Amino acid sequence: MTKMAENDYRLRCMRQMLRIRLVEETIAERYSEQEMRCPVHLSVGQEGTAVGVCDVLRSEDRVFSSHRSHAHYLAKGGNLNAMMAEIYGKRDGCIGGRGGSMHLMDPDAGMMASIPIVASSIPLATGTALSDKFDDNGKVTVSFLGDACLEEGVFHESANFARLRGLPVVYVCENNLYSVYTNLADRQPERPLTDVAKAHALESRHVDGNDLDAVREAASWAVETARTGTPTFLLLDTYRWREHCGPNYDNHIGYRTEEEFQTWRVRDPLERYRKQLEEAGILSAGSYAELERTLQAEVDAAFTFAINSPLPEPNEARAHVYA
Amino acid sequence: MSMPDLTSAAGAPVINMGTAIRDGLLEAARRDPSVIFFGEGVEDPGALFGTLKDIGKHIGHNRMIEMPIAENGLIGIAIGAALAGKRSVVTLQRVEFALLALEQILNNAAKMHYVSRGNHKVPLVLRMIVGRGWGQGPEHSQSLEAIFAHVPGLKVIMPAFAEDAKGMVTAAVEDDNPVVVIEHRWSHYTTSAVAEGYVHRPLDGPRTVRKGDGLTIVATSYMTLEAVRAADRLAEAGYPVEVLDLRVIRPLNLDPIVESVARTRRLLTVDTGFRMFGIGAEIASEVTSRCFDLLEAAPVRMGLPDHPTPSSRGLVRGFYPDAARIARTAAEMMGVDEAEIARIEGKILADRGDVPIDVPDPFFKGPF
Numbered sequence: 269m270t271k272m273a274e275n276d277y278r279l280r281c282m283r284q285m286l287r288i289r290l291v292e293e294t295i296a297e298r299y300s301e302q303e304m305r306c307p308v309h310l311s312v313g314q315e316g317t318a319v320g321v322c323d324v325l326r327s328e329d330r331v332f333s334s335h336r337s338h339a340h341y342l343a344k345g346g347n348l349n350a351m352m353a354e355i356y357g358k359r360d361g362c363i364g365g366r367g368g369s370m371h372l373m374d375p376d377a378g379m380m381a382s383i384p385i386v387a388s389s390i391p392l393a394t395g396t397a398l399s400d401k402f403d404d405n406g407k408v409t410v411s412f413l414g415d416a417c418l419e420e421g422v423f424h425e426s427a428n429f430a431r432l433r434g435l436p437v438v439y440v441c442e443n444n445l446y447s448v449y450t451n452l453a454d455r456q457p458e459r460p461l462t463d464v465a466k467a468h469a470l471e472s473r474h475v476d477g478n479d480l481d482a483v484r485e486a487a488s489w490a491v492e493t494a495r496t497g498t499p500t501f502l503l504l505d506t507y508r509w510r511e512h513c514g515p516n517y518d519n520h521i522g523y524r525t526e527e528e529f530q531t532w533r534v535r536d537p538l539e540r541y542r543k544q545l546e547e548a549g550i551l552s553a554g555s556y557a558e559l560e561r562t563l564q565a566e567v568d569a570a571f572t573f574a575i576n577s578p579l580p581e582p583n584e585a586r587a588h589v590y591a
Numbered sequence: 592m593s594m595p596d597l598t599s600a601a602g603a604p605v606i607n608m609g610t611a612i613r614d615g616l617l618e619a620a621r622r623d624p625s626v627i628f629f630g631e632g633v634e635d636p637g638a639l640f641g642t643l644k645d646i647g648k649h650i651g652h653n654r655m656i657e658m659p660i661a662e663n664g665l666i667g668i669a670i671g672a673a674l675a676g677k678r679s680v681v682t683l684q685r686v687e688f689a690l691l692a693l694e695q696i697l698n699n700a701a702k703m704h705y706v707s708r709g710n711h712k713v714p715l716v717l718r719m720i721v722g723r724g725w726g727q728g729p730e731h732s733q734s735l736e737a738i739f740a741h742v743p744g745l746k747v748i749m750p751a752f753a754e755d756a757k758g759m760v761t762a763a764v765e766d767d768n769p770v771v772v773i774e775h776r777w778s779h780y781t782t783s784a785v786a787e788g789y790v791h792r793p794l795d796g797p798r799t800v801r802k803g804d805g806l807t808i809v810a811t812s813y814m815t816l817e818a819v820r821a822a823d824r825l826a827e828a829g830y831p832v833e834v835l836d837l838r839v840i841r842p843l844n845l846d847p848i849v850e851s852v853a854r855t856r857r858l859l860t861v862d863t864g865f866r867m868f869g870i871g872a873e874i875a876s877e878v879t880s881r882c883f884d885l886l887e888a889a890p891v892r893m894g895l896p897d898h899p900t901p902s903s904r905g906l907v908r909g910f911y912p913d914a915a916r917i918a919r920t921a922a923e924m925m926g927v928d929e930a931e932i933a934r935i936e937g938k939i940l941a942d943r944g945d946v947p948i949d950v951p952d953p954f955f956k957g958p959f
Contacts, residue, residue, distance in 0.1 A: 392670055399675030591767035
């Protein structure tokens with residue numbers, strides 16, 4: 269299964285989506301223990317975008333993310349044990365407890381940084397693309413951003429510059445319809461979001477973000493186009509199942525409806541893909557169950573690793589203020 | 592006015608500080624191909640007051656990156672390039688344009704090394720210019736070093752003399768940290784003998800530019816020149832005072848200041864920025880904590896009054912500390928009698944003559 273999963277992107281991507289789902293469901297389940305003492309923004313329901321995009325990247329390509337970074341970090345190959353230890357605030361965290369869930373990074377895996385201020389990482393991604401163009405090293409940078417980023421000036425500043433300079437960067441907009449509790453319709457006029465990219469002369473594709481194959485195909489175009497020096501924009505429609513920040517469902521508190529959630533629930537990127545692969549005869553129910561057991565064991569081991577890692581000492585907080 | 596402590600270049604050509612900064616940047620860029628320059632008008636005919644003049648001709652125009660009018664994006668992109676191994680040098684025409692980019696500077700430039708537990712480095716130089724004079728007014732002449740100095744992870748430097756400035760900007764470019772360089776437009780005109788070729792001045796703390804035992808003046812940037820003029824007239828009258836050019840605002844090296852005040856027992860600070868919550872407040876507080884028993888007078892802070900900077904030359908009368916007021920304040924702290932103070936003050940005012948108050952005093956051109 270593992271070898272086959274590596275060779276066939278479909279199995280590889282399904283495995284990665286399932287792995288991310290199990291990690292985050294386990295976070296949600298154990299969050300009330302109050303040992304993960306930092307805000308967590310879960311990507312449950314949005315795994316298709318992270319996995320479909322990152323699967324077409326080379327290991328040396330770069331990714332920047334935001335406050336909702338778990339799926340991007342794992343899909344780009346970030347170390348799971350280090351991620352969980354970071355969320356637990358432990359010394360073996362990917363940055364030793366300095367950032368928590370909102371600052372996940374693993375530069376060796378190309379996961380450059382996660383920045384929790386909305387849109388703040390977009391110019392950083394544009395800047396690494398500028399440097400890589402200078403070095404002519406063939407690397408592409410992916411900037412994951414949300415629908416609200418199109419309201420931030422720095423997106424426009426960055427997109428304008430990327431197009432002007434022909435930078436190898438892909439702006440991936442995951443439109444999950446909400447900024448915290450506020451619907452897109454209350455924040456932006458009705459218009460195709462791709463028109464915003466078009467205003468900066470960026471070529472774009474718009475696909476269902478919960479359709480893994482569609483995401484992957486669009487991402488493949490976007491990344492390879494960017495690699496030739498033409499920056500691109502991807503608009504991926506998706507939906508966050510749980511609350512903006514925290515482990516709970518919040519369909520009852522009044523900003524969105526249970527009906528809306530259910531229409532997205534049936535478009536679950538993971539379940540859809542599992543069925544698709546079963547129907548194509550690539551995956552059996554038995555092998556899926558076995559995969560789930562194997563991955564859950566890996567996830568549980570990562571939680572155990574994090575729990576057993578020591579808290580960092582207060583004197584460590586003074587290190588690395590200056591290089 | 593000679594500056595034996597700062598000028599090592601006997602026989603070297605006399606140039607102004609703006610040109611010295613340009614020479615220092617060019618030298619650093621020649622030695623390291625990863626140095627790239629960003630700016631709005633980075634190669635325009637003005638070349639940022641001449642401070643970037645012809646650099647592109649020497650190192651290649653591809654390393655001179657003209658930026659759209661987008662400071663937050665511009666500086667974020669420069670930070671991103673630094674994360675990927677470049678040494679980014681950003682020049683802003685005025686300090687105030689940096690306010691559009693505070694999010695990138697305070698969050699990403701200042702914290703990336705720390706948050707990444709040392710994995711990332713941000714070798715970034717952010718030059719910004721204090722545009723005092725000629726009616727530049729509320730939003731073109733502020734000296735906002737205190738904002739940047741508040742944030743751990745940033746370095747903040749304010750050169751006052753030409754050769755020192757050349758060596759300091761070279762050191763800033765070579766530094767692996769984000770360095771905010773605040774240049775006073777009136778300091779750009781000061782001249783001194785500046786060594787040719789590579790000059791490196793470590794970003795390590797204050798320099799003593801006048802020696803004396805009566806009182807310690809700690810001044811920043813252009814105010815160092817006003818303080819030196821005051822000190823020279825005080826010394827002539829028999830009241831020698833020490834003048835420290837602070838140079839590096841952050842990390843703040845207090846040791847030479849404490850050492851001086853322990854000897855002189857009096858501290859006067861003179862800022863280019865607002866007095867309230869300013870650099871002088873931090874220095875006075877720290878020095879008082881360390882030297883309380885030794886002080887013979889309460890520390891005094893001079894700086895800009897508690898209102899925005901108006902444009903009219905009528906409204907700015909008395910707004911900026913000057914040599915006469917510095918001399919009067921210092922002399923009062925030392926207990927000099929009023930008639931003597933008035934004589935010293937009168938000499939300084941006569942030195943300035945009828946030069947309008949909204950242009951630099953030619954006296955300050957040097958060479959220092």
